[in-house]
Amino acid sequence: MSLPALNLSGLSFARPTLVRDGVYDHLRRVVLDGDLLPGERLGEVELGEKLGVSRTPIREALMRLVQDGLLVAEANKGVRVRTMTAAEARDAYVVREELDGLAAALAAAQHTPADADALRTALHDLNASPDGEYRTQTRLDLAFHRAITQGARNGALSDLARDLEQRVALIKHQTRTYNAHPETAAQHAAILKAILARDADQARAAARLHVRTFAALVMHNLGELA
Amino acid sequence: MSLPALNLSGLSFARPTLVRDGVYDHLRRVVLDGDLLPGERLGEVELGEKLGVSRTPIREALMRLVQDGLLVAEANKGVRVRTMTAAEARDAYVVREELDGLAAALAAAQHTPADADALRTALHDLNASPDGEYRTQTRLDLAFHRAITQGARNGALSDLARDLEQRVALIKHQTRTYNAHPETAAQHAAILKAILARDADQARAAARLHVRTFAALVMHNLGELA
DNA sequence: ATTGTGGATACTGTATACAATCTGCGGCGG
DNA sequence: CCGCCGCAGATTGTATACAGTATCCACAAT
Structure with a gap:
């Protein structure tokens, strides 16, 4: 033919x-x-x-x-x-610290070159997003964290992390806590650097610290709303 | 009136x-x-x-x-x-090791007297179940692990652990791997003992070891089936 | 013999109809 | 004035009807 x-x-x-x-x-x-x-x-x-x-x-x-x-x-x-109670928010962050740490460690160990590119791009986009654009920032922040779990190359982890991310998103909107915290950018950079360096321990530690920092901020705002 | x-x-x-x-x-x-x-x-x-x-x-x-x-x-x-692939099974166990470890650690730290009773009862029932009664054993094993996450007093963890338990149950049926492994009873006892002693580190280690042991068994059977 | 085609069948996807439950308001009695 | 009853509207829960798609088998063509 x-x-x-x-x-x-x-x-x-x-x-x-x-x-x-x-x-x-x-x-x-x-x-x-x-x-x-x-x-x-x-x-x-x-x-x-x-x-x-x-x-x-x-x-x-x-x-x-x-x-x-x-x-x-x-x-x-x-x-x-869904309306998240303060206890539910705290619970979610406790688990998220563990899972995000695991994801970062796995990503450091197992990410492919394509994953690395995706990570760099995601963080760049997030940092380039204009201040005050909460919706855009929230989406890009979510995309960056998704890029990390993607790099972990673990289906179960992706599914569970997705669940937690969604719940955390609910809490953020509820407390009107956005990504403007000054330390956020530095912490993101530290996570990315450790992953690209294939330093699993460092990546885990950086990811856990990031979750703890943000959790403290959100819980503070939640307390004020009560 | x-x-x-x-x-x-x-x-x-x-x-x-x-x-x-x-x-x-x-x-x-x-x-x-x-x-x-x-x-x-x-x-x-x-x-x-x-x-x-x-x-x-x-x-x-x-x-x-x-x-x-x-x-x-x-x-x-x-x-x-759902049919779990070998990779999906491995992924699930990797995450489960982390989450079950967290659950055991939290349970050690936060369990109530009622939780303690439930844990003891659940393990006793499991050990008392007759050999060969796979369905009963599987249910009771699941109940024991649920009692642990229950003692952790963390809603998000309960939800996620439930998800993983269900996937693992699928794998077990698929590989026809049951709880007959000789080390299982001793490992269960070690987990319970550490939780009741409120030793979080020990509880986490015991739970992680248990998951690793079982995962190795299942993965072995999965390999044979392929 | 093998491949392709056609249609019949069975099943899923979506819409609509019917039943049951909740909600809010008005009236009645105390 | 307050509380209670009851009805009417609206909304969810379930069932059924209709439309679109996949599957399978017979049968013809090469």
Whole structure:
């Protein structure tokens, strides 16, 4: 045949994306961006009308978000954005210190050249983001931490770290704590440096310190809100 | 009024339990008990007929189990019991070593007298279970480890440990690795002893060793199956 | 014999209909 | 004025109906 062969590399030829997945992604971003405040209610009919779909995919997306811990469901009373208590926030940070430390250590030991590039790019983008752009900063901060867990090359760790990151995002919005802390940039740099140097112990220590610093800041703000 | 006051302690007066929750609990137990082998398909209509409910609550339960990582969904092709690869199993155990160690350390530091009782009871029940009763042993082993995370008094840790335990349960069924390893009982005893002695470091070390031992066993069996 | 094609079947994805529960308000009685 | 009852509206929970897609097998063409 004389026809040129199809180039399939990198094109997904418009796979039939499911409605419920689209709704899930949308709502997840809305919550993570802080557009819906903790405690706010998500009505099924209202969401359906706003997104132009029926209640069925809406409900399935909400179910998944509940399982993620981003929303809470009460029988016959719908779902709301989860409100983290001070104790839940502290708990999340205790675990996150351990998991982020592990992720950094593994990333130091196992990252590929492509991972290294992704890490450098992610941190550069984060540092280049303009002050006051909280939403952008929050997303880029999340992207940097995701790049670290990506470099750890551990599926279970990625999944669990994703869970924790989402909960922490909720706390941040709740306490209105953003990444403006002066030490943040230096700590990020220290983590990246240790990972690139393949110094697992140093990377773990730097990551744990970063979590502790941020946790203290958030818990302080949480205390003030109470 | 002369009528005697109602005693509400401990009775839930037949609250209208949701169908989807019942289906979720049922299917979760079925998978965790190993009655459905990895790769096996779960048809919605078939489940609906078997349980006597419509597809709607079935789908919502399946959605939650997919999010839990127990099932995998493929677009327009239904859901199957997840098959863990050797790499995924190794990943899960790496993370579990860290989290179980943390849980044991926290439990040593923070457990209440009631937690202590629960721990002792759980281990006793496990040791008393007859050999060969794999399903019972698996459940009791899971209960013991749950008692530890319970003693840690950390909600986020409980949630994440639950996720990992479920994945590990999948691996166990897949490799047909049960708790018969001779060192298991001694290691369990060591963990319990350290926790009750409030020795966090020792508890962490004992828990990590236990995970490593078991992981090695499972990975060995996984290699043989390949 | 093998490959490709067509259609029939079964199943998932989405929408809609029906049932049950919660919520808020107005009226009635104390 | 306060509290309680009860109804009406709205919302969630479940069931069913409809649409789109994958799978399988028969059968024809090479």
